Amino acid sequence: MVAFALSLIWGLSEVLLAKSPLFLFGISSSLLPQDRWLAGLARWFGAGGLTALQLLLGWWIWQIALALKKRHSILRLFTWGVFVLVISHYLGWSLISINNYSFTKRIALWQTNVPIKEKFSSSHLKDLPTAIDDALNEAKKTGSEWLVAPEGTLLADQTLLSPAVIPFLSGGFRWVDGKQRSSLLVFNTGSSSFNEAIDKYRLVPLGEWIPKLPSFAFKGLSLVGGLDPGQSSRFLKWEGPPAGVAICYELSDGKSLAKAANKGAQWILSIANLDPYPISLQKQFISLAQLRGIELARDVISVANTGPTSLINSSGQVKQVVVPFIKGVGTVEVSFSNQISGYSRWGELPMIFGLIVAIFEITRLKEKSEYVG
Known part of the structure; x- marks a missing residue:
């Protein structure tokens, strides 16, 4: 005992x-x-x-x-x-x-594969608007309902070069009351600016969140500077099926995602940037996604800068959509569910x-x- x-x-x-x-x-x-x-x-x-x-x-x-x-x-x-x-x-x-599914939709996943040391280079920033347009058009040609891009893809409050031809869910940054946040930004069809957003609330100490001390003490420590956390709720309501959102290692917090499922989230979306970590960390990340899918009875979409970009169904089965460390847009059929698991309840x-x-x-x-x- x-x-x-x-x-x-x-x-x-x-x-x-x-x-x-x-x-x-x-x-x-x-x-x-x-x-x-x-x-x-x-x-x-x-x-x-x-x-x-x-x-x-x-x-x-x-x-x-x-x-x-x-x-x-x-x-x-x-x-x-x-x-x-x-x-x-x-x-x-x-x-x-x-597993009780309500309906399925085809979704396009964009693995950008941009090394973190190049993310803020002038050449990348110059090519980014056109790359977004190309990815959206490619996703539309495949018959996808919307396109998802990884954590940190967009600059703060960045607008699109052209109005979105399909809904675009992308990681990026935004300013809220003078404070910068890492977010999932939602661009509805026909919009050039984001319409909805959910902010990352679990920040990496020192890497993203920096104590409020003199700036010179931490100069050069973080590429993105000091970020502020958002609300703890992981529930995203937008024009598509409601989602439970995990930005990077928020995926380890099953309790918060269970609350999102109870509120009506029909799928789990995980966006991340795991560069420069090796493939072994990606495998551990997929294991976490499998666990979340099983305990919440939800399909999980993982979209990361260098990988893993995969579909994990509610039974924990994994389908790789884009090979790690390769740039590309892949499509997948995602099932949506209103089933409430015992753990969620x-x-x-x-x-x-x-x-x-x-x-x-x-x-x-x-x-x-x-x-x-």
């Missing part, structure tokens, strides 16, 4: 840390992409529940090792553990096999309830042993 309680505490702690400025991958996403069936339990218990389950499995293996060392029988312990594993995999598989309440029960049971057993003693 102590192991059960400690596992729940660890799981709940990871959920809390995922809302901090730290980019926390945690234990939960380590199941992916290898074991989607067991990860399917996240649809009920979320990332924290998966963390607790994996810790308990580790404790089970440790108990078997101790029993073997002491030459005790492991038959009962081994049998019960295997039984729990089989049942857990079956439940996880059954959960991700049930209950959050961490099952874990909290389980922890309370475990604490009461531990206290009861301790009092009983003291009384007998």
Whole structure:
């Protein structure tokens, strides 16, 4: 029972840390992409529940090792553990096999592949307006409903060279009350200026968010300068299907995206700029996207500067749209859903309830042993 309680505490702690400025991958996403069936339990218990389950499995293996060392029988312990594993995999598989979609749309994804050291170069800034027009026209020719571009694609309050031929959702910057924010900017059809925006609220310490100290202390530390965070809500309402938006490592915060799903978000959009990090980080990022798709019962679109640019469906299956570190526009069919998962509905309440029960049971057993003693 102590192991059960400690596992729940660890799981709940990871959920809390995922809302901090730290980019926390945690234990939960380590199941992916290898074991989607067991990860399917996240649809009920979320990332924290998966963390607790994996810790308990580790404790089970440790108990078997101790029993073997002491030459005790492991038959009962081994049998019960295997039984729990089989049942857990079956439940996880059954959960991700049930997906209720309302409709599908074709979406174009633009992987810009601009190294961060070139993002503010004069040659790139000169070519950017034409590149945006070309990408929008290419997306329209494919029959796509709208085009998505990665985090930081547009300059602050940048306008388009020509009115958008289809809706354009792009990462960029904007000024709000004299403060600069990193945002997802929405350009409706026929607009040259953005119509809607949702701001990044979890900023990278020092890299994006700089303490309010004399500017010379941090001169040259950040390419984008000091940014200000936006509102914590990840719900975006625009002329298209409502979305839950994660800008870069906000994807690690499943709780905020679950709130967006409860408000009516029918899909999850993740935009990022992972340059200059290697492909290994992209794989970890995709694992996070798989976890979000499973626990929220939503398709997840990942659009990043150098990759990953992929579709992750609500069962955690991944379809690569553009090869990493290559510039290009790809299209994908995205499913939209109003289904509310168990995790979106209950959050961490099952874990909290389980922890309370475990604490009461531990206290009861301790009092009983003291009384007998």
